[in-house]
Amino acid sequence: MQQLEAIIREGRALAAPAYPVIPILSANEAEVSRQMTICNSCRYCExxxxxxxxxxRRLEFVKADIHYLANLCHNCGACLHACQYAPPHEFAVNVPQAMAKVRVETYSDYAWPPALGALYKRNGLMLSVALVSALTLFLALAAGLRGSLFNVLPGAGFYAIFPHHLMVSLFAPVFLFAALALGLGVRKFWRDVSPGQASWESMGDAVDKVLRLKYLDGGHGDGCHNADDAYTLARRRFHHFTFYGFMLCFAATGVATLYHYLFGWAAPYGYTTIPKLLGIAGGVSLLAGTTGLFSLNLRRHPLLGDKIQKPMDLGFIALLFLIALSGLGLMLARATPYLPPVLCIHLAAVMALFATLPYGKFSHGVFRSAALLKWAIEKRQPDRLQLGSQ
Structure with a gap:
């Protein structure tokens, strides 16, 4: 009897076709596939x-390709305003909006741990405000218990309020977890899109596109569309202010860390020191960039994005704005009794940003950079469709 069952099982295994398993597309992914099929026939926006x-380079669009193309899209809106099949045409081709809906699925599907992917749907403006408020209260209570909330001498540094080892123990685990979660998520994305072997040339090309925000120029250098048919470079410029402001602030923290551990120079630092100069420049740039992006986001035409994601976008911008504002405020409050509460607000905003990094709008920069690197590799490879037609 056992031999008969074994023969039957073996026969079923042989009879089963060895077809590859094709992932089922979600509704948003299927819509991108439909629109890309139409665009592939038109090619006006090439x-x-x-x-x-x-x-x-594709005749059909599988799940990984759809996510790759969605993250290549910078949502500049040029294709929508040039498209003869855009709404109210019956084809209803709206590439920026369709791509935006898939991008949030990218962040959710590739989130690590996977169970936390659903946080993208809840990471909005109100959550950011509530998280900062709760963390500010927590830090204020901690400072109050230490007796450093209202009894700090004028001119005292940050470490008189929160010791250096306490701040490291609070922020290092959160930051390291955020970096690990983002790294593992984008690694899985990278494997799925099968990018091929990167060269120094392709990596340099991708870095150039990232740093210049090349594809926020509308494809012709005149800029993006925001509220209407008019071209504007405002979105690109405010992105630059925000990106480089953030990087300058990060550099200021990095240099201050080297000062502390390598040279034994403890904060606070003078206004002419490298950490302070980097921090001031970064804070002002970040403040200008986030203010502009917040305004543009509120006035952006609804067809140019996914309205469901607007709270997530605004929440991320608000956190960066609050970090910049409170960071600059620390300099003004340095020799005053207001330093402890301002420091609590600043640290709370930074911690809230770190906690939400892997599950918020920050992810778009990481996945978009990976997609740009894949394109830099892919465009240097032979086009299989063209080779097949020869």
Whole structure:
């Protein structure tokens, strides 16, 4: 009897076709596939950005390709305003909006740990405000218990309120977890899109596109669309202010860390020191960039994005704005009794940003950079479709 069952099982295994398992597309992914099929027949927008030449290398769009193309899209809106099949046409082609809906699925699907992917749907403006408020209260209570909330001498530094080892123990685990979660998520994305072997040339190309925000120029250098048909470079410029402001602030923290551990120079530092100069420049740049982006986001045309994601976008911008504002406020409050509460607000905003980094809008920069690197590799490889037609 056992031999008969074994023969039956073996026969079923032999009879079963060895077809590859094709992931089922979600509704948003299927919509991108539909629109890309139409765009692949038209190709009017082929020179606008990297999405369309990457699209022409494909006859069909599987799940990984859809996520790759969605993260190549910078949502500049040029293709929507140039499209003859855009709404109210019956084809209803709206590439920026369709891509935006898939991008949030990218962040959720590739989140690590996977169970936390659902946080993207809840990471909005109100959550950011509530998280900062709760953390500010927690830090204020901690400072109060230490007797450093209202009894700090004028001119005292941050460490008179919160010791250095306490701040490291609070922030280091949160930051390291955020970096690990983002790293593992983008690694899985990288494997799925099968990018091939990166060269120094392709990596340099991708870095150039990232640092210049090349594809926020509308494909022709005139800029993006925001509220109407008019081109504007405002979105690109405010992104630059925000990005480089954030990097300058990060550099200021990095240099201050070297000062502390390598040279034994404890904060606070003078206004002419490198950490302070980097921090001031970064704070002002970040403040200008986030103010502009917040305004543009509120006035952005609804067809140019996914309205469901607007709270997440605004929450991320608000956190960066609060970090910049409170960071600059620390300099003004340095020799006053207001230093402890301002420090509590600043540290709370930084901790809230770190806690939400892997599950908020910050992810778009990481996944978009990976997609740009894949395109830099892919465009240097032979086009299989063109080779097949020869």
């Amino acid at each position: 020179g606008f950005c990297a999405v369309f030449p990457a699209m022409t």
